[in-house]
Amino acid sequence: MEKFEHEYNAEQIQVLDGIEHVRKRPGMYIGSVSIRGLHHLVYEIVDNAVDEALAGYCTKIKVEIEPGNIICVEDNGRGIPIDIHKKTKISAAETVYTQLNAGGKFGGDSGYKVSGGLHGVGASVVNALSNWTEVTIKRDGGIHQMKFEKGKTVQSLQRIGDSSETGTKVRFLADDTIFETLEYDYETLENRFREMAFLTKGLYISIEDKRGEELKKAEFCYEGGLNSFVEYLNESKEKINPKPIYIEKVDGEVPVEIAFQYTSSYSENIYSFVNNINTIEGGTHLEGFKRALTKTFNDYAKSHNILKEKDGNLQGEDIREGITAVISVKVREPQFEGQTKTKLGNSNVGGIVQSLVNEALATYLEENPNIAKAILEKCVSASRAREAARKARELVRRKTSLETTTLPGKLADCSSKKAEECEVYIVEGDSAGGSAKQGRDRRYQAILPLWGKMLNVEKARADKIYGNDKLNPVIVAVGAGIGADFDITKIRYGKVIIMADADVDGAHIRTLLLTFFFRYMRPLIENGNVFLAQPPLYKLSKKGIDDIYCYTDEELNKTYEELGKKGISIDQLSIQRYKGLGEMNPEQLWETTMDPERRILVRVTLEDAIKADSTFSMLMGDEVEPRRKFIEENAKYVVNLDV
Numbered sequence: 090m091e092k093f094e095h096e097y098n099a100e101q102i103q104v105l106d107g108i109e110h111v112r113k114r115p116g117m118y119i120g121s122v123s124i125r126g127l128h129h130l131v132y133e134i135v136d137n138a139v140d141e142a143l144a145g146y147c148t149k150i151k152v153e154i155e156p157g158n159i160i161c162v163e164d165n166g167r168g169i170p171i172d173i174h175k176k177t178k179i180s181a182a183e184t185v186y187t188q189l190n191a192g193g194k195f196g197g198d199s200g201y202k203v204s205g206g207l208h209g210v211g212a213s214v215v216n217a218l219s220n221w222t223e224v225t226i227k228r229d230g231g232i233h234q235m236k237f238e239k240g241k242t243v244q245s246l247q248r249i250g251d252s253s254e255t256g257t258k259v260r261f262l263a264d265d266t267i268f269e270t271l272e273y274d275y276e277t278l279e280n281r282f283r284e285m286a287f288l289t290k291g292l293y294i295s296i297e298d299k300r301g302e303e304l305k306k307a308e309f310c311y312e313g314g315l316n317s318f319v320e321y322l323n324e325s326k327e328k329i330n331p332k333p334i335y336i337e338k339v340d341g342e343v344p345v346e347i348a349f350q351y352t353s354s355y356s357e358n359i360y361s362f363v364n365n366i367n368t369i370e371g372g373t374h375l376e377g378f379k380r381a382l383t384k385t386f387n388d389y390a391k392s393h394n395i396l397k398e399k400d401g402n403l404q405g406e407d408i409r410e411g412i413t414a415v416i417s418v419k420v421r422e423p424q425f426e427g428q429t430k431t432k433l434g435n436s437n438v439g440g441i442v443q444s445l446v447n448e449a450l451a452t453y454l455e456e457n458p459n460i461a462k463a464i465l466e467k468c469v470s471a472s473r474a475r476e477a478a479r480k481a482r483e484l485v486r487r488k489t490s491l492e493t494t495t496l497p498g499k500l501a502d503c504s505s506k507k508a509e510e511c512e513v514y515i516v517e518g519d520s521a522g523g524s525a526k527q528g529r530d531r532r533y534q535a536i537l538p539l540w541g542k543m544l545n546v547e548k549a550r551a552d553k554i555y556g557n558d559k560l561n562p563v564i565v566a567v568g569a570g571i572g573a574d575f576d577i578t579k580i581r582y583g584k585v586i587i588m589a590d591a592d593v594d595g596a597h598i599r600t601l602l603l604t605f606f607f608r609y610m611r612p613l614i615e616n617g618n619v620f621l622a623q624p625p626l627y628k629l630s631k632k633g634i635d636d637i638y639c640y641t642d643e644e645l646n647k648t649y650e651e652l653g654k655k656g657i658s659i660d661q662l663s664i665q666r667y668k669g670l671g672e673m674n675p676e677q678l679w680e681t682t683m684d685p686e687r688r689i690l691v692r693v694t695l696e697d698a699i700k701a702d703s704t705f706s707m708l709m710g711d712e713v714e715p716r717r718k719f720i721e722e723n724a725k726y727v728v729n730l731d732v
């Protein structure tokens with residue numbers, strides 16, 4: 090490290106060191122330089138505004154994506170302090186934007202500005218990773234502005250006008266030499282801000298996308314907080330308790346807010362947050378909640394004779410069947426553990442949540458005996474189904490251990506046994522299955538044809554799924570069990586590829602299979618093992634040139650243009666529109682959809698489990714209205730979806 094003569098420069102050196110380090114190793118600060126990291130920049134700035142809201146001074150946050158992928162975030166809080174820091178001789182605001190971790194120093198006790206995983210790295214990191222940043226502060230009767238380029242000050246804070254209002258506005262353009270892409274995904278941001286609004290009762294957040302011709306905009310403000318969140322998640326489900334059970338304690342050492350509601354579905358949907366960060370891996374807060382549910386329902390069932398002493402206790406999983414819950418706690422110094430650092434480790438939090446829920450839930454059940462009875466009836470039937478599922482599972486296991494060739498009869502397996510190089514194509518229909526079997530590379534590609542009507546897993550319990558003649562082949566072929574028993578280390582194929590037609594039936598089978606994987610083999614999706622094959626929609630042929638395959642209408646139009654430039658017009662071409670995989674011969678199927686060198690595979694990701702959950706429940710559920718709405722809104726993307 091370079092040494093400078095003047096002592097007083099030491100701090101500035103530190104500042105530069107910090108910024109350079111961020112630019113050299115962005116991943117250490119924001120996780121990655123993919124679109125995920127890019128979105129993270131926005132969350133960082135919005136988090137600062139949310140902190141001001143949590144401190145009680147800000148009610149409104151506006152986010153805009155301007156043309157050119159410039160982000161603008163504005164709040165109506167007190168404005169970042171502008172006074173000059175005695176030691177650094179620069180304003181507090183500039184310090185926050187140029188010095189790593191300066192926020193904490195100035196933050197005082199303004200709330201729960203705590204780093205969780207990658208969060209809370211602050212404004213200086215966003216600044217360091219931006220081509221330019223512009224901060225405008227309304228405070229003390231004036232409008233003040235400062236500007237930066239790649240993290241360095243190009244204009245210190247200066248007064249540029251008068252205003253009687255207060256607030257902070259931050260505009261920045263992420264650095265395209267650092268990020269893989271600057272193209273923000275509107276939906277992802279919209280989902281995150283909806284979630285933030287749910288988590289911060291009464292806070293208004295808006296987002297506007299001004300990049301394209303079509304203006305996209307959403308506004309969120311939920312007076313009901315987590316109550317509204319649960320109602321949103323359960324929008325298209327049949328409810329058992331009409332209003333969510335709501336528990337809130339804000340004045341304790343660990344502020345807690347919880348809402349939950351039972352539905353007639355068979356899955357368990359619990360989302361937990363610490364300091365507004367989604368704790369995907371759970372942790373002590375979640376464990377405390379689960380323990381309280383199990384204990385309080387069992388106590389109630391025993392004391393009201395719904396369960397006899399001899400019956401034994403209901404298991405936690407029986408009590409959680411059909412539950413939708415959101416738990417949010419605020420922890421001053423959270424310890425995050427786990428693979429993705431999203432598991433809360435603080436042991437005191439478990440007890441706090443547990444005793445709070447024990448007491449509040451016991452009271453609720455006493456006051457609402459009919460609801461208590463309805464929920465417990467469901468728990469008891471879940472318990473019976475679990476017993477039946479165990480027997481079904483054992484049957485499957487016994488069969489597997491007795492016979493060596495228990496793989497589904499329809500499966501054409503590959504010869505390699507190395508999961509990492511193997512792939513299984515789940516193919517709709519016997520004729521496409523036939524082509525796929527002939528066209529494949531049998532060393533590492535297996536084919537599993539499915540046919541007929543698939544089971545809708547949203548409407549069935551685990552015991553039905555084990556015995557189901559459509560899903561059982563999938564379970565056995567993948568080879569890693571399902572549900573709580575699913576063991577990703579046992580998968581027989583590194584890629585599980587759904588290959589279905591680009592029509593209504595294909596979309597239907599795709600949605601059903603994805604729902605099944607989401608509900609019963611979620612790690613398979615989380616681990617990135619699930620793919621969608623993309624068969625072409627068109628084949629263009631002409632004597633003298635190679636066949637051209639187009640996978641979208643857009644691509645078809647582009648190809649027309651390009652051919653036009655070469656003097657080939659549309660009417661010279663023979664155009665085939667593929668209605669189904671079955672129309673392709675084995676060779677064509679290989680060339681277009683299965684050859685690793687040429688095919689297009691779309692990896693199914695779980696960017697947003699919350700969104701996926703509500704989408705699946707809605708698409709698979711009973712209520713027609715939300716489904717119609719979704720299809721209308723997404724018509725462009727899911728033209729083929731079955732209604």
Ligand code: 0R9
Binds near residue numbers: 135196257
């Ligand atoms: C548009 C995005 N908004 C912000 O980044 C933002 C930061 C911020 C803020 C304060 C008020 N509004 C804000 N908006 C603030 C905080 C405190 C006192 N006065 C104003 C305080 O924490 O005590 N600040 C966030 C950090 C800082 N201010 C500080 F470190 F400069 F004090």
